[in-house]
Amino acid sequence: MFQIKNLTKIYDDGTVALRDVSFEVADGEFLVIIGLSGSGKSTLLRCINRLIDPTGGQIIWDGVDISAAEPAQLRQIRRQIGMIFQHFNLVKRSNVLTNVLSGRLGYVNPWSSLLHRFPAEDREMAMAALKRVGIADQAHKRVDELSGGQQQRVGIARALMQQPRMILADEPVASLDPVLAHSILEHLERLNQEEKITVLCSLHYLDLVQRYATRVIGLRDGQIVYRGSREEIRAMTDREFKDIYGEEAVRVSVVPQGREE
Amino acid sequence: MATRTTKRELQPSLVSPPVAGIASLFIPGLGQALARQVQRGLTLFGSLLTLVGLFAWQVSLLATREQGIDAKFVKALDRRPAFVIPILALIVILWLWIAWDAYRQAQPGQRGGLSVFALVLALFFILGWKISEINLYKLATELSDAKGPLSRVLWPWEAAVTRDVETTVAGADILSPCDDLPPPSPPVETPGEPYVVADPTCGDLSQQVEEGGVLKTVPGTLLTVVGRGFEPNTETQIWWSDPIGNKFQMRQEGRYLAIMTDDEGAFQIEIHMPYRLIPPSSEGRQVHRVEARQVSSVGDLKFSDALKHNVEKMVETIVLGMMATLFGIIFSVPVSFLAARNLMSGSPLTMALYYITRTLLNIVRSIEPLIWAILAGVIVGLGPFAGVIALTVHSIAALGKLYSESIESIDPGPIEAIQATGATRLQTIMYAVVPQMIPPFVSFSIYRWDINVRMSTVIGLVGGGGIGFLLTQYIRLLDYRSAGIAVWFIAITVATLDYVSAEIRQRFV
Structure with a gap:
């Protein structure tokens, strides 16, 4: 059980990014957060693993208050939460394997890891993770030689290395082609269904939201303006969509593809 | 342009065209200012003032001894009419032109012409030509005189090799002046050995005598010098040696005296005794000596001292540049962290530190390494260490800036x-920051190494060690061949390094 209570974030320049946000996520859910750019989606996701420190409120995960965790404890929590980013956030000049292995940093000996030394089982695990996302043959290439879709799969493999119980995905498909978007989200869906990993994902396209979400919250100006179940989101009308996204929003369709592989 | 036009239409001239013209006649530029062309007026006023100032300075240089403006001007006019008259005329024309320009600017709807500025530029150019002493005629006529040294610099390799030389000498004593005692007896001839005899064996040296206010040369006694037993058909130099040990090759009409021996190894030559080099106060019998010398090369070709010194100093130069680069890198890394805005923006204190570091780096960087070398030479004396210090100081400032900028531009x-994986701060730096830093770091370091070696070739000019030090010495000794070797070495090293550093940088980035 994951709970967010009265979460507020005010940046130093006075911008209110989150205003009294509260919601709960049951284990194994695929929660999608929707909202315009600047509505607070990224801030919300980054508050969960404290990449951004919230100004007020609580984040409680299985009884542990993440928002009050000490640095050492916070690292323990972080390593159980995988994170996937819109721009992949890979070290582009390093090779794929090194990037994937860096997902293991929270587990390995901090000193030997500084010399890029990882246990053999971690290396095997990394190859297995790459196989799982279908790019095992690219393991020794530099990341900047890979396509966008392949880079995001490296991002997923890196998150997998953490053996996460929860994955935060910050617009994971926003910089990819619609076709690739499905491929990436299907990987996340499989993790969600097969390993019961809770997924918190921010998305833009309504089609994708309707296809993958088990629950949806909508943010506008840092406040929750919409909560819906899987059924409710599938029945969502353009009118409701515009309520969340504003009058100027136009529904953009993403043609669903057949499953890959 | 359109907005300017409307502006002019909205704000017509404050005065009528004739008034503007007359105003500019009294104070150049005032008329333009009154016509609401303040910038134009100020520019013209400033230009004219500067030109008049430069002209006055040049005139005063032509007449340094005269007092008063009038006297100076008259003197300058007398010395260089071809310079003074045209420039003065042009300045007067410019003045009038400015007045006419003011008249035109004040007319409604008139646009600012640029012809007046063309005249201003032309005047600056003419005065600049004079001040920087450009003399194309000199360049053309004196180039031929420099052919010798230049060709030696361009192709110096004759000086790269040498042979041992062997000198064969024989001489005969000459007494000066003749006295009552018997003159020195001629040397005894040993068959097969070089032998020289002079006749007579005493005489007077050449001298200059003042006669009715005119210096007149009185040549010394004519000696017949005969030599035997030398190498046949070989150049033989005639040297003179005086009682206090001065030895010099004798000259005749400005040329060094040398004669070829005949088939038997004998020669005969007539010479006048040279001028005296010993002080007039010296007394007693003075026995001079006339010598014949044959210089012959023996042994194999070997590398000359000049080449060896150049190689040594070239190595010193490269090492100097490398050491300075190494120290520069070591010190500039911590400095670059202090100068990176994204790392220092945490608190006002760190921000203050950031500004101080940046300012210091800018100041240090703006002072040339040559000046740092002079300062370092004051502390540690001349030599390569001073050069290392100078280049290190400059490298720290330059690399500190470059590194800090690459820190500022890393992708967050x-x-x-990496933080999200639960990594520690140190792990985050190793896995997220360092990989991004390495390419620019390597690139900038090699670039700096390139610059430092290049700089180290000239840092010796001010005593900072390395090949530049040798180069200045050779040039001062007029040893253009050895200097040429140094120049070639510098050119080869710099070109090679240029290529190598470009290659390495291309691979890394």
Whole structure:
């Protein structure tokens, strides 16, 4: 059980990014957060693993208050939460394997890891993770030689290395082609269904939201303006969509593809 | 342009065209200012003032001894009419032109012409030509005189090799002046050995005598010098040696005296005794000596001292540049962290530190390494160490700036991602920051190494060690061949390094 209570974030320049946000996520859910750019989606996701420190409120995960965790404890929590980013956030000049292995940093000996030394089982695990996302043959290439879709799969493999119980995905498909978007989200869906990993994902396209979400919250100006179940989101009308996204929003369709592989 | 036009239409001239013209006649530029062309007026006023100032300075240089403006001007006019008259005429024309320009600017709807500025530029150019002493005629006529040294610099390799030389000498004593005692007896001839005899064996040296206010040369006694037993058909130099040990090759009409021996190894030559080099106060019998010398090369070709010194100093130069680069890198890394805005923006204190570091780096960088070398030479004396210090100081400032800029431009994404995996701060730096830093770091370091070696070739000019030090010495000794070797070495090293550093940088980035 994951709970967010009265979460507020005010940046130093006075911008209110989150205003009294509260919601709960049951284990194994695929929660999608929707909202315009600047509505607070990224801030919300980054508050969960404290990449951004919230100004007020609580984040409680299985009884542990993440928002009050000490640095050492916070690292323990972080390593159980995988994170996937819109721009992949890979070290582009390093090779794929090194990037994937860096997902293991929270587990390995901090000193030997500084010399890029990882246990053999971690290396095997990394190859297995790459196989799982279908790019095992690219393991020794530099990341900047890979396509966008392949880079995001490296991002997923890196998150997998953490053996996460929860994955935060910050617009994971926003910089990819619609076709690739499905491929990436299907990987996340499989993790969600097969390993019961809770997924918190921010998305833009309504089609994708309707296809993958088990629950949806909508943010506008840092406040929750919409909560819906899987059924409710599938029945969502353009009118409701515009309520969340504003009058100027136009529904953009993403043609669903057949499953890959 | 359109907005300017409307502006002019909205704000017509404050005065009528004739008034503007007359105003500019009294104070150049005032008329333009009154016509609401303040910038134009100020520019013209400033230009004219500067030109008049430069002209006055040049005139005063032509007449340094005269007092008063009038006297100076008259003197300058007398010395260089071809310079003074045209420039003065042009300045007067410019003045009138400015007045006419003011008249035109004040007319409604008139646009600012640029012809007046063309005249201003032309005047600056003419005065600049004079001040910087440009003399194309000299360049053309004196180039031929420099052919010798230049060709030696361009192709110096004759000086790269040498042979041992062997000198064969024989001489005969000459008494000066003749006295009552018997003159020195001629040397005894040993068959097969070089032998020289002079006749007579005493005489007077050449001298200059003042006669009715005119210096007149009185040549010394004519000696017949006969030599035997030398190498046949070989150049033989005639040297003179005086009682206090001065030895010099004798000259005749400005040329060094040398004669070829005949088939038997004998020669005969007539010479006048040279001028005296010993002080007039010296007394007693003075026995001079006339010598015949044959210089012959023996042994194999070997590398000359000049080449060896150049190689030594070239190595010193490269090492100097490398050491300075190494120290520069070591010190500039911590400095670059202090000068990176994104790392220092945490608190007002760190921000203050950031500004102080940046300012210091800028100041140090703006002072040329040559000046640092002079300062370092004051502390540690001349030599390569001074050069190392100078280049290190400059490298720290230059690299500190470059590194800090590359720190500022790293992608924060990977940092965020690595932090999210539960990594420690040190791990985050190793996995997210360092990989991004390495390419620019390597690139800038090699670039700096390139610059430092290049600089180290000239830092010796001010005593900072390395090949530049040798180069200045050779040039001062007029040893253009050896200097040429140094120039070639510098050119080869710099070109090679240029190529190598470009290659390495291309691979890394």
